[in-house]
Amino acid sequence: MTRTHWASIAAVVLALLFAGTATVVAGEDDGPAGPATPDAASADAGFARDMSVHHQQAVEMSFIVRDRTQNEEIRSLAYDIANTQANQRGMMMGWLDLWGLPKVAPGEAPMAWMAKAGGAHAGHGTKDAASANSSGDADTAPMPGMATQAQLERLGELSGRAAEIEYLQLMIVHHNGGVDMAQGCVDLCTVDTEKSLAQGMVNAQRSEVELMVDLLKKRGAQVRT
Incomplete structure (x- = not known):
């Protein structure tokens, strides 16, 4: 088996372990006098549903x-992103299981929950997401x-420096979208453990964006708008 296959297997195993840990932690948050279980x-x-989909694509x-x-700097970055986001996805799937909620919501536009935020988050991406969801x-x-x-x-057709640039450009845009969604959870979610995870995503992904911008500059390329 290739290193990538072994890495993929390791990410899945770690995700399952983190899902179990997340279930215990989330359960501890909601004691007898704790908040009610979130509804669908x-x-x-x-957030748990949509960010899981978002993370899966990053992986x-x-x-x-x-x-x-074969560039070790890019391969190391990619491995770190894949491991981190696979683990976080496992945690969010674990919470949905704990709450007895579906992992998909047929008929509901992705990110519709962010419309509840009002102000800067109101309707964020819901129109485009709904259109994309139905068009295929x-x-x-x-x-x-x-x-x-x-x-x-x-991306799958490119190689070497061209693949590195394409990946960095795509992942910067991906992270920026993820930061907006995670900030929505920080503002709206009610489960403290989930809010903490979302804030960690905001901080970490902003830092990784700065790193990826520098890596693009080293390759004579610009951020894609």
Whole structure:
């Protein structure tokens, strides 16, 4: 088996372990006098569902680029992103299981829960996400920040420096979309453990964006707008 296959297996195992830990921690938050279990329409559930999808694509892109370049700096970054986001995804899936809530919400537009925030978050990405969700267009992203199917296919066709640049450009946009969504949870979610995870995402992904911008500059490339 290749290193990528072993890395993928390790990420899945770690995700399952973290999911179990998350279930215990989330359960401790909601004691006899604690807050009620979130319902399917809550920001807590919406964030867990949508960010799990968002994270899964980051993991996919990261394993793609690990097969398309031999640059250790990029491969290390991709491995770190894949491991971190696979683990976090496992935690969020664990919470949904703990709450007895579905992992998908048919008929509900991705990120609709953010409309409850009002102000800066109101309706964030919901119109575009709803359109993408129903169209199935390869040139339309399912949620803000996510790559389209066409972009994923292009990444898989590139190699070396070209693949590194494409990955960095896609992942910067991906992280920025993820930061906006995580900040929505910080503002709206009611489960303290989930809010803490979301704040950690905001801090970590902003830091990684700064790193990726520097890596792009080293390659004579610019951030994609």
